[in-house]
Amino acid sequence: MTEQEFEGLFTRGYETNGVEFKGPGSRTDPTFLAGVIRAVLGMANRRDGGFVILGVESDSLDPVGFDEAGIEPWLVYDELSQKVNEFASPSVRFDLEMQGLRGRNFVVVRVHEFDDIPILCSRDYHRPGPGRANQILRRGACYVRSRHKPETSEIPRKRRCGSYWSWPSTRASGSS
Numbered sequence: 001m002t003e004q005e006f007e008g009l010f011t012r013g014y015e016t017n018g019v020e021f022k023g024p025g026s027r028t029d030p031t032f033l034a035g036v037i038r039a040v041l042g043m044a045n046r047r048d049g050g051f052v053i054l055g056v057e058s059d060s061l062d063p064v065g066f067d068e069a070g071i072e073p074w075l076v077y078d079e080l081s082q083k084v085n086e087f088a089s090p091s092v093r094f095d096l097e098m099q100g101l102r103g104r105n106f107v108v109v110r111v112h113e114f115d116d117i118p119i120l121c122s123r124d125y126h127r128p129g130p131g132r133a134n135q136i137l138r139r140g141a142c143y144v145r146s147r148h149k150p151e152t153s154e155i156p157r158k159r160r161c162g163s164y165w166s167w168p169s170t171r172a173s174g175s176s
Contacts, residue, residue: 018050027073042143042152043111055106065104089122
């Protein structure tokens, strides 16, 4: 992604279906990492994938970036891939890069669309504290980017992944 394309993502003033912003959190913070993983899973289940950009305040969309010490752990591909894929079945493919803008550094996770079958969450993660509302990742969930609002959400349990995507019919017309 060029610096000009990257800067264009901020001039909109909002997230899009293919771009999700996350703050400049620590990769060693399990709750922040779970939110990033949820976003990655949602992008993997989107046609053509998408981008998860770290270093942007989620509420204000202020591009604050990372300091050098904070960005380093995010750029170790093998470690991040291992963490993401502990929660994904099948594995998620992504590219990782550092992008600079106005003297600040950001992490860009370019998530590829799933290959053959949708990516499901393979483990639960609960934010520390009591209550079901603290669940960030749910085993068996299929996360997607909503068509109605640019956010990562879970497909409701009553609705299966196969009915979410419009797959071409393989049956001949009139056959049962």
